[in-house]
Amino acid sequence: MPQLILFNKPYGVICQFSQHELHPTLKDHIDIPGVYPAGRLDTDSEGLLLLTGDGELQHRISDPRWKQSxxxxxxxxxxxxxxxxxxxxxxxxxxxxxxxxxxxxxxxxxxxxxxxxxxxxxxxxxxxxxxxxxxxxxxxxxxxxxxxxxxxxxxxxxxxxVGPWRLDGLQPGEFRRLEVSLADLPRAGHAKPVGKAPVQQPGRQAAEPAPARRAAPRFRFAKKS
Structure with a gap:
Protein backbone atom coordinates (compact mmCIF):
# COMPACT_ATOMS: atom_id res chain seq x y z
CA MET A 1 0.00 0.00 0.00
CA PRO A 2 1.14 3.60 -0.55
CA GLN A 3 3.07 5.23 2.26
CA LEU A 4 2.26 8.66 3.64
CA ILE A 5 4.61 10.87 5.67
CA LEU A 6 3.06 13.12 8.33
CA PHE A 7 5.54 15.90 9.10
CA ASN A 8 5.29 18.76 11.57
CA LYS A 9 6.91 21.54 9.56
CA PRO A 10 8.65 24.11 11.74
CA TYR A 11 8.33 27.84 11.16
CA GLY A 12 10.78 29.08 8.53
CA VAL A 13 11.20 25.79 6.68
CA ILE A 14 10.49 26.04 2.96
CA CYS A 15 8.48 23.25 1.30
CA GLN A 16 11.10 21.93 -1.08
CA PHE A 17 13.99 19.49 -0.98
CA SER A 18 16.40 21.50 -3.12
CA GLN A 19 18.77 23.83 -1.29
CA HIS A 20 17.58 27.37 -0.59
CA GLU A 21 19.78 30.41 0.06
CA LEU A 22 17.73 31.80 2.95
CA HIS A 23 15.71 28.99 4.54
CA PRO A 24 16.15 25.43 5.75
CA THR A 25 14.32 22.91 3.58
CA LEU A 26 12.57 19.57 3.93
CA LYS A 27 15.89 17.86 3.24
CA ASP A 28 17.16 19.09 6.61
CA HIS A 29 14.45 17.06 8.36
CA ILE A 30 13.40 14.15 6.13
CA ASP A 31 15.96 11.74 4.71
CA ILE A 32 13.59 9.55 2.70
CA PRO A 33 14.19 9.35 -1.06
CA GLY A 34 11.39 9.66 -3.59
CA VAL A 35 8.78 11.50 -1.53
CA TYR A 36 7.25 14.89 -2.34
CA PRO A 37 4.78 17.24 -0.64
CA ALA A 38 1.09 16.62 -1.29
CA GLY A 39 0.08 20.26 -1.13
CA ARG A 40 2.09 23.06 0.40
CA LEU A 41 2.45 25.08 3.58
CA ASP A 42 3.80 28.63 3.60
CA THR A 43 7.31 29.19 4.92
CA ASP A 44 5.99 31.35 7.77
CA SER A 45 3.31 28.79 8.70
CA GLU A 46 3.73 25.71 10.87
CA GLY A 47 2.22 22.31 11.30
CA LEU A 48 1.06 19.33 9.29
CA LEU A 49 2.57 18.71 5.88
CA LEU A 50 1.84 15.46 4.03
CA LEU A 51 4.39 13.81 1.72
CA THR A 52 4.25 10.70 -0.43
CA GLY A 53 5.96 9.07 -3.37
CA ASP A 54 2.69 7.68 -4.74
CA GLY A 55 1.22 9.81 -7.55
CA GLU A 56 -2.37 8.69 -7.06
CA LEU A 57 -2.27 9.32 -3.32
CA GLN A 58 -0.72 12.74 -3.89
CA HIS A 59 -3.51 13.55 -6.35
CA ARG A 60 -6.23 12.39 -3.95
CA ILE A 61 -4.85 14.66 -1.23
CA SER A 62 -4.00 17.82 -3.15
CA ASP A 63 -6.60 17.97 -5.95
CA PRO A 64 -9.44 20.35 -4.91
CA ARG A 65 -12.03 18.00 -6.40
CA TRP A 66 -11.53 15.61 -3.49
CA LYS A 67 -12.24 18.44 -1.02
CA GLN A 68 -9.86 17.34 1.71
CA SER A 69 -10.59 19.65 4.63
CA VAL A 162 -5.59 17.63 6.59
CA GLY A 163 -8.65 15.46 5.98
CA PRO A 164 -8.46 12.52 8.41
CA TRP A 165 -4.77 13.00 9.26
CA ARG A 166 -3.77 15.00 12.35
CA LEU A 167 -0.58 16.06 14.08
CA ASP A 168 -1.45 13.96 17.14
CA GLY A 169 1.47 15.10 19.29
CA LEU A 170 4.18 15.40 16.62
CA GLN A 171 6.66 18.04 17.70
CA PRO A 172 8.31 20.45 15.19
CA GLY A 173 10.72 18.60 12.93
CA GLU A 174 9.25 15.16 13.73
CA PHE A 175 7.49 12.87 11.28
CA ARG A 176 5.75 9.52 11.19
CA ARG A 177 4.90 7.10 8.39
CA LEU A 178 1.56 5.46 7.62
CA GLU A 179 0.45 2.87 5.11
CA VAL A 180 -2.72 4.10 3.41
CA SER A 181 -5.35 2.26 1.41
CA LEU A 182 -6.72 4.43 -1.40
CA ALA A 183 -10.05 2.63 -1.04
CA ASP A 184 -10.38 3.96 2.52
CA LEU A 185 -9.81 7.61 1.63
CA PRO A 186 -12.77 9.93 2.21
CA ARG A 187 -14.09 11.57 -0.95
CA ALA A 188 -15.41 14.78 0.58
CA GLY A 189 -13.02 15.68 3.37
CA HIS A 190 -14.70 13.60 6.10
CA ALA A 191 -12.49 13.04 9.13
CA LYS A 192 -12.51 9.27 8.88
CA PRO A 193 -9.48 7.45 10.36
CA VAL A 194 -7.34 5.66 7.78
CA GLY A 195 -4.07 3.77 7.60
CA LYS A 196 -2.25 1.13 9.58
CA ALA A 197 -0.16 1.66 12.68
CA PRO A 198 2.85 3.88 11.90
CA VAL A 199 6.23 2.27 11.20
CA GLN A 200 9.07 3.21 13.52
CA GLN A 201 11.93 5.01 11.81
CA PRO A 202 15.26 6.30 13.14
CA GLY A 203 16.36 9.91 13.39
CA ARG A 204 13.82 12.63 13.92
CA GLN A 205 10.75 10.48 13.61
CA ALA A 206 8.42 10.60 16.59
CA ALA A 207 9.49 8.11 19.25
CA GLU A 208 5.93 7.03 20.12
CA PRO A 209 3.72 7.73 17.11
CA ALA A 210 -0.06 7.44 17.42
CA PRO A 211 -2.45 6.33 14.67
CA ALA A 212 -4.70 8.90 13.03
CA ARG A 213 -7.88 9.55 15.02
CA ARG A 214 -10.70 12.05 15.33
CA ALA A 215 -9.68 13.58 18.64
CA ALA A 216 -7.96 16.97 18.63
CA PRO A 217 -4.18 16.82 19.11
CA ARG A 218 -2.67 17.74 22.47
CA PHE A 219 0.67 19.46 22.86
CA ARG A 220 2.84 20.60 25.70
CA PHE A 221 1.79 24.02 26.95
CA ALA A 222 4.15 26.84 26.01
CA LYS A 223 3.77 29.89 28.20
CA LYS A 224 3.53 33.25 26.50
CA SER A 225 6.69 35.26 27.11
Missing part, protein backbone atom coordinates in the same frame (compact mmCIF):
# COMPACT_ATOMS: atom_id res chain seq x y z
CA UNK A 70 -7.73 21.57 6.22
CA UNK A 71 -7.89 22.60 9.89
CA UNK A 72 -5.89 25.57 11.16
CA UNK A 73 -5.34 27.11 14.57
CA UNK A 74 -4.89 30.80 13.92
CA UNK A 75 -3.66 33.43 16.35
CA UNK A 76 -5.10 36.78 15.29
CA UNK A 77 -4.55 40.34 16.41
CA UNK A 78 -7.63 41.87 17.99
CA UNK A 79 -10.73 40.59 19.75
CA UNK A 80 -13.05 38.85 17.27
CA UNK A 81 -16.72 39.76 17.31
CA UNK A 82 -19.53 37.61 15.96
CA UNK A 83 -19.89 39.72 12.80
CA UNK A 84 -16.28 38.99 11.87
CA UNK A 85 -16.68 35.28 12.52
CA UNK A 86 -19.86 35.18 10.43
CA UNK A 87 -18.07 36.96 7.59
CA UNK A 88 -15.39 34.24 7.59
CA UNK A 89 -18.04 31.52 7.68
CA UNK A 90 -20.06 32.99 4.83
CA UNK A 91 -17.16 33.46 2.40
CA UNK A 92 -14.81 36.39 1.97
CA UNK A 93 -14.36 38.41 -1.21
CA UNK A 94 -10.60 38.63 -1.65
CA UNK A 95 -10.78 40.45 -4.97
CA UNK A 96 -9.43 37.69 -7.20
CA UNK A 97 -11.87 35.12 -5.78
CA UNK A 98 -14.53 34.60 -3.12
CA UNK A 99 -13.70 31.95 -0.58
CA UNK A 100 -16.04 29.05 0.01
CA UNK A 101 -17.91 28.93 3.33
CA UNK A 102 -15.63 27.94 6.20
CA UNK A 103 -16.11 26.43 9.63
CA UNK A 104 -14.92 28.98 12.18
CA UNK A 105 -15.00 28.97 15.95
CA UNK A 106 -13.35 31.00 18.67
CA UNK A 107 -11.05 28.93 20.89
CA UNK A 108 -11.88 29.79 24.49
CA UNK A 109 -8.32 29.01 25.62
CA UNK A 110 -5.05 29.31 23.69
CA UNK A 111 -4.02 25.97 22.13
CA UNK A 112 -1.33 24.07 24.00
CA UNK A 113 1.31 24.46 21.33
CA UNK A 114 5.07 24.37 21.23
CA UNK A 115 6.90 27.68 21.48
CA UNK A 116 7.53 29.20 18.07
CA UNK A 117 11.08 30.18 17.14
CA UNK A 118 11.30 33.10 16.73
CA UNK A 119 8.35 33.87 19.04
CA UNK A 120 5.42 35.99 17.97
CA UNK A 121 5.89 39.59 19.09
CA UNK A 122 3.81 40.17 22.22
CA UNK A 123 2.32 43.60 22.98
CA UNK A 124 0.43 44.08 26.23
CA UNK A 125 -1.68 46.88 24.75
CA UNK A 126 -2.88 44.83 21.77
CA UNK A 127 -5.22 41.88 22.49
CA UNK A 128 -5.04 38.66 20.54
CA UNK A 129 -7.18 35.54 20.20
CA UNK A 130 -7.14 32.07 18.70
CA UNK A 131 -9.53 30.77 16.05
CA UNK A 132 -10.04 27.33 14.57
CA UNK A 133 -10.68 27.65 10.83
CA UNK A 134 -11.56 24.69 8.60
CA UNK A 135 -11.53 25.16 4.83
CA UNK A 136 -11.67 22.81 1.85
CA UNK A 137 -9.65 25.08 -0.41
CA UNK A 138 -5.98 25.87 -0.19
CA UNK A 139 -5.16 28.88 -2.31
CA UNK A 140 -2.07 31.01 -1.81
CA UNK A 141 -2.03 32.49 1.72
CA UNK A 142 -5.79 32.11 1.83
CA UNK A 143 -6.33 31.98 5.61
CA UNK A 144 -4.07 34.98 6.22
CA UNK A 145 -5.90 36.95 3.55
CA UNK A 146 -9.29 35.95 4.96
CA UNK A 147 -8.54 37.10 8.51
CA UNK A 148 -6.91 40.32 7.32
CA UNK A 149 -9.95 41.12 5.17
CA UNK A 150 -12.27 41.02 8.19
CA UNK A 151 -9.90 43.09 10.34
CA UNK A 152 -8.10 40.31 12.23
CA UNK A 153 -4.49 40.10 11.01
CA UNK A 154 -2.89 36.70 11.48
CA UNK A 155 0.02 36.53 13.92
CA UNK A 156 0.60 32.78 13.87
CA UNK A 157 -0.79 30.00 11.68
CA UNK A 158 -0.61 26.30 12.56
CA UNK A 159 -2.18 23.56 10.44
CA UNK A 160 -3.27 20.74 12.72
CA UNK A 161 -5.11 18.47 10.26
Missing amino acids: KTYWVQVEGTPVEEQLEALRAGVNLGDFITQPAEVRLLSEPPQLWERKPPVRFRKTVPDAWLEIIISEGKNRQVRRMTAKVGLPTLRLVRVA
Whole structure:
Protein backbone atom coordinates (compact mmCIF):
# COMPACT_ATOMS: atom_id res chain seq x y z
CA MET A 1 0.00 0.00 0.00
CA PRO A 2 1.14 3.60 -0.55
CA GLN A 3 3.07 5.23 2.26
CA LEU A 4 2.26 8.66 3.64
CA ILE A 5 4.61 10.87 5.67
CA LEU A 6 3.06 13.12 8.33
CA PHE A 7 5.54 15.90 9.10
CA ASN A 8 5.29 18.76 11.57
CA LYS A 9 6.91 21.54 9.56
CA PRO A 10 8.65 24.11 11.74
CA TYR A 11 8.33 27.84 11.16
CA GLY A 12 10.78 29.08 8.53
CA VAL A 13 11.20 25.79 6.68
CA ILE A 14 10.49 26.04 2.96
CA CYS A 15 8.48 23.25 1.30
CA GLN A 16 11.10 21.93 -1.08
CA PHE A 17 13.99 19.49 -0.98
CA SER A 18 16.40 21.50 -3.12
CA GLN A 19 18.77 23.83 -1.29
CA HIS A 20 17.58 27.37 -0.59
CA GLU A 21 19.78 30.41 0.06
CA LEU A 22 17.73 31.80 2.95
CA HIS A 23 15.71 28.99 4.54
CA PRO A 24 16.15 25.43 5.75
CA THR A 25 14.32 22.91 3.58
CA LEU A 26 12.57 19.57 3.93
CA LYS A 27 15.89 17.86 3.24
CA ASP A 28 17.16 19.09 6.61
CA HIS A 29 14.45 17.06 8.36
CA ILE A 30 13.40 14.15 6.13
CA ASP A 31 15.96 11.74 4.71
CA ILE A 32 13.59 9.55 2.70
CA PRO A 33 14.19 9.35 -1.06
CA GLY A 34 11.39 9.66 -3.59
CA VAL A 35 8.78 11.50 -1.53
CA TYR A 36 7.25 14.89 -2.34
CA PRO A 37 4.78 17.24 -0.64
CA ALA A 38 1.09 16.62 -1.29
CA GLY A 39 0.08 20.26 -1.13
CA ARG A 40 2.09 23.06 0.40
CA LEU A 41 2.45 25.08 3.58
CA ASP A 42 3.80 28.63 3.60
CA THR A 43 7.31 29.19 4.92
CA ASP A 44 5.99 31.35 7.77
CA SER A 45 3.31 28.79 8.70
CA GLU A 46 3.73 25.71 10.87
CA GLY A 47 2.22 22.31 11.30
CA LEU A 48 1.06 19.33 9.29
CA LEU A 49 2.57 18.71 5.88
CA LEU A 50 1.84 15.46 4.03
CA LEU A 51 4.39 13.81 1.72
CA THR A 52 4.25 10.70 -0.43
CA GLY A 53 5.96 9.07 -3.37
CA ASP A 54 2.69 7.68 -4.74
CA GLY A 55 1.22 9.81 -7.55
CA GLU A 56 -2.37 8.69 -7.06
CA LEU A 57 -2.27 9.32 -3.32
CA GLN A 58 -0.72 12.74 -3.89
CA HIS A 59 -3.51 13.55 -6.35
CA ARG A 60 -6.23 12.39 -3.95
CA ILE A 61 -4.85 14.66 -1.23
CA SER A 62 -4.00 17.82 -3.15
CA ASP A 63 -6.60 17.97 -5.95
CA PRO A 64 -9.44 20.35 -4.91
CA ARG A 65 -12.03 18.00 -6.40
CA TRP A 66 -11.53 15.61 -3.49
CA LYS A 67 -12.24 18.44 -1.02
CA GLN A 68 -9.86 17.34 1.71
CA SER A 69 -10.59 19.65 4.63
CA LYS A 70 -7.73 21.57 6.22
CA THR A 71 -7.89 22.60 9.89
CA TYR A 72 -5.89 25.57 11.16
CA TRP A 73 -5.34 27.11 14.57
CA VAL A 74 -4.89 30.80 13.92
CA GLN A 75 -3.66 33.43 16.35
CA VAL A 76 -5.10 36.78 15.29
CA GLU A 77 -4.55 40.34 16.41
CA GLY A 78 -7.63 41.87 17.99
CA THR A 79 -10.73 40.59 19.75
CA PRO A 80 -13.05 38.85 17.27
CA VAL A 81 -16.72 39.76 17.31
CA GLU A 82 -19.53 37.61 15.96
CA GLU A 83 -19.89 39.72 12.80
CA GLN A 84 -16.28 38.99 11.87
CA LEU A 85 -16.68 35.28 12.52
CA GLU A 86 -19.86 35.18 10.43
CA ALA A 87 -18.07 36.96 7.59
CA LEU A 88 -15.39 34.24 7.59
CA ARG A 89 -18.04 31.52 7.68
CA ALA A 90 -20.06 32.99 4.83
CA GLY A 91 -17.16 33.46 2.40
CA VAL A 92 -14.81 36.39 1.97
CA ASN A 93 -14.36 38.41 -1.21
CA LEU A 94 -10.60 38.63 -1.65
CA GLY A 95 -10.78 40.45 -4.97
CA ASP A 96 -9.43 37.69 -7.20
CA PHE A 97 -11.87 35.12 -5.78
CA ILE A 98 -14.53 34.60 -3.12
CA THR A 99 -13.70 31.95 -0.58
CA GLN A 100 -16.04 29.05 0.01
CA PRO A 101 -17.91 28.93 3.33
CA ALA A 102 -15.63 27.94 6.20
CA GLU A 103 -16.11 26.43 9.63
CA VAL A 104 -14.92 28.98 12.18
CA ARG A 105 -15.00 28.97 15.95
CA LEU A 106 -13.35 31.00 18.67
CA LEU A 107 -11.05 28.93 20.89
CA SER A 108 -11.88 29.79 24.49
CA GLU A 109 -8.32 29.01 25.62
CA PRO A 110 -5.05 29.31 23.69
CA PRO A 111 -4.02 25.97 22.13
CA GLN A 112 -1.33 24.07 24.00
CA LEU A 113 1.31 24.46 21.33
CA TRP A 114 5.07 24.37 21.23
CA GLU A 115 6.90 27.68 21.48
CA ARG A 116 7.53 29.20 18.07
CA LYS A 117 11.08 30.18 17.14
CA PRO A 118 11.30 33.10 16.73
CA PRO A 119 8.35 33.87 19.04
CA VAL A 120 5.42 35.99 17.97
CA ARG A 121 5.89 39.59 19.09
CA PHE A 122 3.81 40.17 22.22
CA ARG A 123 2.32 43.60 22.98
CA LYS A 124 0.43 44.08 26.23
CA THR A 125 -1.68 46.88 24.75
CA VAL A 126 -2.88 44.83 21.77
CA PRO A 127 -5.22 41.88 22.49
CA ASP A 128 -5.04 38.66 20.54
CA ALA A 129 -7.18 35.54 20.20
CA TRP A 130 -7.14 32.07 18.70
CA LEU A 131 -9.53 30.77 16.05
CA GLU A 132 -10.04 27.33 14.57
CA ILE A 133 -10.68 27.65 10.83
CA ILE A 134 -11.56 24.69 8.60
CA ILE A 135 -11.53 25.16 4.83
CA SER A 136 -11.67 22.81 1.85
CA GLU A 137 -9.65 25.08 -0.41
CA GLY A 138 -5.98 25.87 -0.19
CA LYS A 139 -5.16 28.88 -2.31
CA ASN A 140 -2.07 31.01 -1.81
CA ARG A 141 -2.03 32.49 1.72
CA GLN A 142 -5.79 32.11 1.83
CA VAL A 143 -6.33 31.98 5.61
CA ARG A 144 -4.07 34.98 6.22
CA ARG A 145 -5.90 36.95 3.55
CA MET A 146 -9.29 35.95 4.96
CA THR A 147 -8.54 37.10 8.51
CA ALA A 148 -6.91 40.32 7.32
CA LYS A 149 -9.95 41.12 5.17
CA VAL A 150 -12.27 41.02 8.19
CA GLY A 151 -9.90 43.09 10.34
CA LEU A 152 -8.10 40.31 12.23
CA PRO A 153 -4.49 40.10 11.01
CA THR A 154 -2.89 36.70 11.48
CA LEU A 155 0.02 36.53 13.92
CA ARG A 156 0.60 32.78 13.87
CA LEU A 157 -0.79 30.00 11.68
CA VAL A 158 -0.61 26.30 12.56
CA ARG A 159 -2.18 23.56 10.44
CA VAL A 160 -3.27 20.74 12.72
CA ALA A 161 -5.11 18.47 10.26
CA VAL A 162 -5.59 17.63 6.59
CA GLY A 163 -8.65 15.46 5.98
CA PRO A 164 -8.46 12.52 8.41
CA TRP A 165 -4.77 13.00 9.26
CA ARG A 166 -3.77 15.00 12.35
CA LEU A 167 -0.58 16.06 14.08
CA ASP A 168 -1.45 13.96 17.14
CA GLY A 169 1.47 15.10 19.29
CA LEU A 170 4.18 15.40 16.62
CA GLN A 171 6.66 18.04 17.70
CA PRO A 172 8.31 20.45 15.19
CA GLY A 173 10.72 18.60 12.93
CA GLU A 174 9.25 15.16 13.73
CA PHE A 175 7.49 12.87 11.28
CA ARG A 176 5.75 9.52 11.19
CA ARG A 177 4.90 7.10 8.39
CA LEU A 178 1.56 5.46 7.62
CA GLU A 179 0.45 2.87 5.11
CA VAL A 180 -2.72 4.10 3.41
CA SER A 181 -5.35 2.26 1.41
CA LEU A 182 -6.72 4.43 -1.40
CA ALA A 183 -10.05 2.63 -1.04
CA ASP A 184 -10.38 3.96 2.52
CA LEU A 185 -9.81 7.61 1.63
CA PRO A 186 -12.77 9.93 2.21
CA ARG A 187 -14.09 11.57 -0.95
CA ALA A 188 -15.41 14.78 0.58
CA GLY A 189 -13.02 15.68 3.37
CA HIS A 190 -14.70 13.60 6.10
CA ALA A 191 -12.49 13.04 9.13
CA LYS A 192 -12.51 9.27 8.88
CA PRO A 193 -9.48 7.45 10.36
CA VAL A 194 -7.34 5.66 7.78
CA GLY A 195 -4.07 3.77 7.60
CA LYS A 196 -2.25 1.13 9.58
CA ALA A 197 -0.16 1.66 12.68
CA PRO A 198 2.85 3.88 11.90
CA VAL A 199 6.23 2.27 11.20
CA GLN A 200 9.07 3.21 13.52
CA GLN A 201 11.93 5.01 11.81
CA PRO A 202 15.26 6.30 13.14
CA GLY A 203 16.36 9.91 13.39
CA ARG A 204 13.82 12.63 13.92
CA GLN A 205 10.75 10.48 13.61
CA ALA A 206 8.42 10.60 16.59
CA ALA A 207 9.49 8.11 19.25
CA GLU A 208 5.93 7.03 20.12
CA PRO A 209 3.72 7.73 17.11
CA ALA A 210 -0.06 7.44 17.42
CA PRO A 211 -2.45 6.33 14.67
CA ALA A 212 -4.70 8.90 13.03
CA ARG A 213 -7.88 9.55 15.02
CA ARG A 214 -10.70 12.05 15.33
CA ALA A 215 -9.68 13.58 18.64
CA ALA A 216 -7.96 16.97 18.63
CA PRO A 217 -4.18 16.82 19.11
CA ARG A 218 -2.67 17.74 22.47
CA PHE A 219 0.67 19.46 22.86
CA ARG A 220 2.84 20.60 25.70
CA PHE A 221 1.79 24.02 26.95
CA ALA A 222 4.15 26.84 26.01
CA LYS A 223 3.77 29.89 28.20
CA LYS A 224 3.53 33.25 26.50
CA SER A 225 6.69 35.26 27.11
